[in-house]
Amino acid sequence: MTTVSNESFQNLSQKNMSFEQVFDSIIQFMMQDTSGNYRLIFGTDSQVHAHYTLFITGIVIQCIGKGAWACIRKVTIPRKMTNLHERISYETTLTEEVVSLFTEERKKQLIDIVLPNIYQGATFTIEGHIDIGSGNRNKTKIFVNEMVARMESLGLEPKIKPEAFVASSYANRYTK
Template identity: 70%
Template sequence: MKNLQVMNYTFQNSQQSQMTFGQVFEKIVQFMKQDPKGNYRLMVGTDSQVHPKVKGTRFITGIVIQREGKGAWACIRKVTVPRQMTNLHEKISFETTLTEEIVSMFTEDRKNELINIVLPHVYRGATFTMEGHIDIGSGERNKTRHYVREMVARIEAMGIEPKIKPDSYVASSYANRYTK
């Protein structure tokens, strides 16, 4: 059942729509192969917006592969829940769940394929990291601060590095742009 869901996920960016996860993964591979000596960060994060007019909540998950200092390739996945999610914990938890779903598609084999692109160049400074960006902050005035430990633990349990505000820009900036 889970594999069936994975096949039905679609992604898009400004150049292409209706991409499968397999196509997204191939784009990431192609991007990294252009410069295997680069420093790469694969980042996944989700943001959401309640839309009163449509009585729903739009969730956008962004996938960004960044070659530090030399550009990036990115895409998004849209999910709309047909009700207004106004409970902050529920909304943040669902955002984290959607991020976890996409991260789980990067199986060990897929992660190893990406690592193997930079591996021959590691001693010359090439790197690859994977991050989960969570749209929460620990600041005293941030309403989401109560959920930081829980959401960070969930991302860490997936074996990737969690990032929160101000460092979670895939969720808080890139995905946020498409939630409106």
């Protein structure tokens, strides 16, 4: 039983955005500098609370050196999800869900914004940030290969801690 504030995205200035509004905001942000170096980044983090588990998926469009536009989507599971593999796997599933909204046609629209300027240095990459690490003391290291493979299967460039800032910092901020 999932309580998804379905397709409802928000950020500090806008609430209850549809995915279309999110996509339009990303286009508007990219149109401000069609020769920028863009990273479209997705990541999910979770926090187990007393009677529920809160999942936050972040979408960030970053123009390297020139700022970013971002929003989140909240999903609440009405139970304490204490199994670490289940929680990490569900975080990855929620990231995959949001990524799937970016169809090939939509990704092409974003690429077409920078395409005329690639010989002047414009770039566009898509990353999946996973809130796991491979360090010896990290309990999530046994899941790294599985979750990285899931991100790669979507055509995303996977990032784990410490590079996975959308999951481990941006989304994390909203799970508390």
